[in-house]
Amino acid sequence: MAEIKTERLDGYRRLIDIARDLASTLDLDILLSRIVHAAAEISGAEAASILLYDDTSRQLYFQVSTNMDDATRRGIIVPLDGSIAGWIVNNRQTVRVMNAHEDPRFFSNVEETTGLSTESLLGIPLVTKNKIVGVLEALNKHKGKFTDVDESMLLVLGAQAAVAIENARLFQQSDLISEFVHELRTPLASLSTATYLLLRPEMSQDQRDQIVNNIHNETIRLNALASSFLDLARLESGRVQFRKATFSVADLLYECKDVMSSKATEDNIQIRVESPEGLPLLEADRDKVKQVLLNLLSNAVKYNRPNGMVMLRAEASEKEISIYVQDTGLGIPDESVPHLFEKFFRVREHESRVAGTGLGLSICKQIINGHGGRIEVRSKIGVGTVFLVSLPRASKTQQRVEEVETPKQQKKKH
Ligand SMILES: Nc1ncnc2c1ncn2[C@@H]1O[C@H](COP(=O)(O)OP(=O)(O)O)[C@@H](O)[C@H]1O
Ligand SMILES: [Mg+2]
Structure with missing residues (x-):
């Protein structure tokens, strides 16, 4: 009894660490990989996978698994009707099965892809702001079967994961921001080179003047870039009211x-x-x-x-x-x-x-x-x-x- 309690406490401590870890990245690939590793760890499973749901095409894509890092195998479409993950999306409910092969909803294509034979399975919907972003599955419990504690811990992890996935996706979609950041790199690089050169003792006064002049021009350009960018971002978001x-x-x-x-x-x-x-x-x-x-x-x-x-x-x-x-x-x-x-x-x-x-x-x-x-x-x-x-x-x-x-x-x- 005491042992179970400490185990649980450790698990929750681990969850707090993981939450911090998840919040610190906007890179979707890194994020997904961290989530599946955390899911396998806290539920004591052999492996874990994530399937992402795209609500425009209404399709579910197999995305990552702890035992698979070949990126080319990604993106396999998993049918919404005829798979456990699809059932989870449609019903927004957790699934816990002892033997996946005996479950009529089981979809074996993914198993071929991951090369992992699925026995026990614990799957939860990833939901944020009432929107389903995907499914998180823990596969093959090391000892015994998945417990209520495993389920509730996976649900807590899933809630954090869903928010983090949504954020990373939104960030990816906002190409304007990423393009802007990309555009910032060039002027910032030249400013940094210029200041480095200014610090070199062998620079003549003429060279220094020239460098200061470059810095001045680059800052003007950065300024123009920032205000144009803001103008465009406001216009694109539809927040600009035209005053006729x-x-x-x-x-x-x-x-x-x-x-x-x-x-x-x-x-x-x-x-x-x-x-x-x-x-x-x-x-x-x-x-x-x-x-x-x-x-x-x-x-x-x-x-x-x-x-x-x-x-x-x-x-x-x-x-x-x-x-x-x-x-x-x-x-x-x-x-x-x-x-x-x-x-x-x-x-x-x-x-x-x-x-x-x-x-x-x-x-x-x-x-x-x-x-x-x-x-x-x-x-x-x-x-x-x-x-x-x-x-x-x-x-x-x-x-x-x-x-x-x-x-x-x-x-x-x-
Ligand atoms: N009147 C013009 N004559 C020739 N090229 C032009 C003219 N207007 C725009 N361009 C080209 O189109 C590009 C985009 O214009 P713009 O969006 O105003 O950006 P910017 O002037 O800041 O470069 C310019 O960089 C330039 O190459
Ligand atoms: Mg112009």
Whole structure:
């Protein structure tokens, strides 16, 4: 009796250690391997496995097992109907059997894969926030059969494991974050090299000045990267509310020209605005449309050639207002055009010439799509590039309001 108590106490102590261990990793592979080893250990089993459940495809995949580390065998689909694990997913209940082979739900394919003959089995659903993420199974109890204590300890482990798996999956899915972290590596590496060099006694004053200048530029770039990244993350999460206003596009074009004029003059580039008389007003989020136009205009200046030109032009059709940002610059290679609006994408040939983050066009696209508009590009190497932004003259919500307000007019039409 006393022996069982200490055993149990040790088990719970072990569980606390494991919980800490699980919380410390977001790497799904490492995490799963830690979970199965912990599961086998605390339940006194020969082996343990995890099957993950994908609720979009409604499929269960065999993932890891303590006695199998060949990654190519992973991902075997285990049928939801016709397997013990599937039954656990469907019923969200624990299964404890003495001889798995005698159980009608037993699915032997996995056994062939793992090369382990299953006798006794204890399986639990991995559930977090009322969502099933998978199944954890302990196989072949070393001595006797799986007990109530084994089951309750495995359930505690399973609850922690489910949360950790969900977190790791969410982290994996958030490619924006991982891409961002990846993008941070380059500037951080150059900052670290720069500071290392500054500490070398043999550096001349000229070299030191040059290094400090590099550090300054890298920090500016990091800053731009951080604020663009935040902008994009907010837009992608759908948390940005567009504040509609009615405004003159021509005024906005002149305003953008003014903002960019000193940079353009620096590079000897001329900016021209052309907008027809009587251009109708646009209803949209003015600040956000300005952000788009400034992004396009700054690209048109940045990727231009000396003494080049940029033309800002607007025109209206019955339903849309179209704004063209045209330059006489480097142009974009055909094979790069389909990737332009991807996050962090930059044309390779431009990377070394001008600093950038590769986020500007992704932000533009998010804003324009959010307004129900379109953004398109045409480009010719050595000749120039034109970006076209088309926005509906009145926002969709506004049209709906008008329809509701004028039922009489509508009736008349019929
Ligand atoms: N007007 C342009 N002319 C030539 N290339 C362009 C132009 N606008 C964008 N590009 C290319 O598209 C890439 C992505 O643009 P963007 O998302 O604004 O990022 P960034 O300007 O920070 O590099 C740029 O790196 C550049 O290679
Ligand atoms: Mg840009």
